[in-house]
Amino acid sequence: MYRDIATTLYKRGEASMDGYQMPGWAWAVFAANAIVFVPLFLIVSYTFQHVYPTLAIVEDPSPPAYDPVSLNEDGQSIAEDGFPTADAAAISETPAVTSSLRSTHRAVYAIAGWRSLFRGYAAYLFLSIVMGIIASILVAVGVPSLIAAPLVALSVAQPYAAWTHIVISAPSSKYFWQRLPPFKRAFQATAVPILLYVFASELATYLPAGLAVLLNMSRWNPKEPNTLPQYNKDDAWKGILVLLAGLAVQVFLVIPTQVVLTRVQASFLPEDNDTIVPFDRSFGGKVVPAIVGGKGYINMIDAWKSFSRASWVRLVKLYVKIFLIVVALTFAWVAVLIPEYILIANNSRKVEEL
Numbered sequence: 001m002y003r004d005i006a007t008t009l010y011k012r013g014e015a016s017m018d019g020y021q022m023p024g025w026a027w028a029v030f031a032a033n034a035i036v037f038v039p040l041f042l043i044v045s046y047t048f049q050h051v052y053p054t055l056a057i058v059e060d061p062s063p064p065a066y067d068p069v070s071l072n073e074d075g076q077s078i079a080e081d082g083f084p085t086a087d088a089a090a091i092s093e094t095p096a097v098t099s100s101l102r103s104t105h106r107a108v109y110a111i112a113g114w115r116s117l118f119r120g121y122a123a124y125l126f127l128s129i130v131m132g133i134i135a136s137i138l139v140a141v142g143v144p145s146l147i148a149a150p151l152v153a154l155s156v157a158q159p160y161a162a163w164t165h166i167v168i169s170a171p172s173s174k175y176f177w178q179r180l181p182p183f184k185r186a187f188q189a190t191a192v193p194i195l196l197y198v199f200a201s202e203l204a205t206y207l208p209a210g211l212a213v214l215l216n217m218s219r220w221n222p223k224e225p226n227t228l229p230q231y232n233k234d235d236a237w238k239g240i241l242v243l244l245a246g247l248a249v250q251v252f253l254v255i256p257t258q259v260v261l262t263r264v265q266a267s268f269l270p271e272d273n274d275t276i277v278p279f280d281r282s283f284g285g286k287v288v289p290a291i292v293g294g295k296g297y298i299n300m301i302d303a304w305k306s307f308s309r310a311s312w313v314r315l316v317k318l319y320v321k322i323f324l325i326v327v328a329l330t331f332a333w334v335a336v337l338i339p340e341y342i343l344i345a346n347n348s349r350k351v352e353e354l
Contacts, residue, residue, distance in 0.1 A: 048325060061278060126176065157183075158186040159180060185296060189297040217242065259304075260300050
């Protein structure tokens, strides 16, 4: 809803500038905004919303034995930077690496500086492009979006698993396509979790919208993009209900299905890949290697049961902090953008006067 309103305001502003010429320094302002806010939005939208939650989902605060890998160029281990070895952890309990945003950021940044904040980003872009192409093809041939969404997600089961492996493991000299897991294993292990995750995500989109229609809430009409919706006093409590419904789906469906999917993907991480957070590869002995006749990955039930209550609390806290950061950054962007727009508008001149 807020995105729709912002779009309408932008189009109104664009229309109001028609017939006017902006001052030359306006482009410098636009460039400064891009330099400051684009990296911030990129870090928040990718690192905070994708990388950090994935690490939190995979981390096991008390694995059977964990010796942090040496990732620094000078050969120092993570333990020397304040993280305990397996022997030290056995003596005294320490907080999880992902127990806070600060410790998570410190652990990731220590690997390779700011570049680590975008670990797996090339694979992420590849996934986005492939999914966009496949989705366009399916929509073009008339496949309904509710059917196209799971088909698109299933088609990238293999590279999606590879992205998870790249995010949670130490840097490798291998290219992304060299780290793709066997297609059969990736598809068999993650097909059902992917379908459940897609269903939950679609429900998170359509349920609030359907509830808004059911409550006859004032909404933005895409057929009249320059017209703002006329709100009434009942829209306040209706908006709260829609917001609570969306949050409920996110907390009780989207996040749990994401947890199951990510942990299943992590369960068939190659043996030669060291992880950057404590991780129990055996999931309490539930993973039976394929070499001895097992599947080589855990099922959904084991993925769910192996995620402790403390891990759930840690993950929810992380999501709450990320949400607050997104809100704060959005308000900061608006607080800067509106005065700039007013300043530029006041210093613009009609084309006829030039």
